[in-house]
Amino acid sequence: MIDERKELKIQAYLDGELTIFGRYKVNRLLAHNAEARRLHAELNSIQELLHHNELDHPLPEDKESFRTRITHQLRVEGEGTSRVPNRIRPVLKWVAASAATALIIFAGVYSLMSPENSNQTPAHVLLGGESIEPEAANASFITFKSESAKLSVVWVDTKSSPVASPIN
Amino acid sequence: MPIKNNNNEIGDSELVDSARHGDTVAFGELIGRHSDKIYNRAFSIMRNREDALDISQEAWIKAWQRLSQFNGRSSFLTWINRITINLCLDCLRRNKRFNAESMDQIDEESGGVERQLPIETPNPTRRLERHELRERIDEALQQISHEHRTVLILHEFEGLEYKEIAEAMECSIGTVMSRLFYARRKMAVLLSGLRQEGY
């Protein structure tokens, strides 16, 4: 049995990692040792088998949406490091917060007033709205919030929207 | 630099130049061209769809942030591939999937079971369809440890030298040689079935 040091030398010979002198020594070993030759043949054949035979695992999502997501993030990061003077930032934050609060109150009142929504809800509590952005034209949903249970809920109407039940 | 309507006509280096000046459209074109390859490399090392997606996404963002460091000596794809590999290795270290003190690993690196294995030489006669062959190789890769698989991928698929692998994996060249040796021998055993099927 050839020792571990020689085994690694044979591998390094195959990988082109030896000096000329090292190659000479392995050549001599291969010429005189049948087990060394068998090991060399095994390592060589596995190397050939692996070369150019890597399985492709393509991106498992739509390439366009992947690209859009990343470029969007890059733009967001770019904006984050730019241009609004520090003096104005607190004012902008206040304006944004006020607008968001107004929107939430409006959405909450609207959902409470909307009779068809209240008919659809499976819950027995319907307290308030949440910020939500429908992007799929045919997706419909209702939102409500239980302060006591500390739950904010978005209920997707699976009859009219394309969502498939995630259970399965 | 203005981008032509058909970005396919533009080389990577021109797109990189535009991206360096803040052109996210040009960078998006690079993503479109190479996202499959980058994901593939991340998946081949991580063996987990979600980790691979995270890492490939992170690699693109890091590449954008470091574009000024890209010196053009290698291709853009090679460069971002290296970023991806480093992120994978970082992630494996964080997950402690690389555990240098693991008894199993010490056993494997010093010979362990594989040293006792009979020598297997897959027959290279072509019988299986190439895709099926690749699937079989992929399944075998799935069965070896992260350390051994990563060394094998970096050497056989990425063409890295021992020294480069040792630097990337933060270990000695001797460790790389041992891991590579036992990874190959294990693969030979796992793929020995191909012999009966004409490979």
Place this chain on the structure above:
Amino acid sequence: MNIIKSMNALLILVVAVLFSQHAVSLNADEAYDVNVRVQLIWGTNGENPYPDKLKELEDKLKDKLKSVFKWKNYFEVSRHDIGLKKDRTKRIRISRKCELELTFTGDSNLEIKLFGEGKFVNKVRQSIAPDEHAIIAGDDKNDTAWFIAFSFQPPEKEKDNKTR
């Protein structure tokens, strides 16, 4: 004299070990800005049809859901602990048909995109307080329902940890 030297060396060693452990823990905490737990839950009035696959939901969340919804039983189908950095998006598959994109937009705000069978369904922006849950839910077959519960977790669970 030798004893004093040895004591000093020991003290330095202890301080060094403590410091290195502190440094490691700092590094671990820096990895993500927040940790989000995502739980896919099935609500039914019937019994658990797959006791080996569906786990009884933890009491706290089950009680919350029971107080709002009509179903009697709630089972956890899968759970994912996801580390997020600010303004970075992660996409996760929570079941064969359903994927989510999560973006932590700062403070306690989470942006969630829901995909069913690869198609975009909706985007929700939620502000989630530490002891709150945000829920996206819908009807399922035979008067059952699915729920996806989102909550922020304490910082020590910093790495993605797909428990099932």
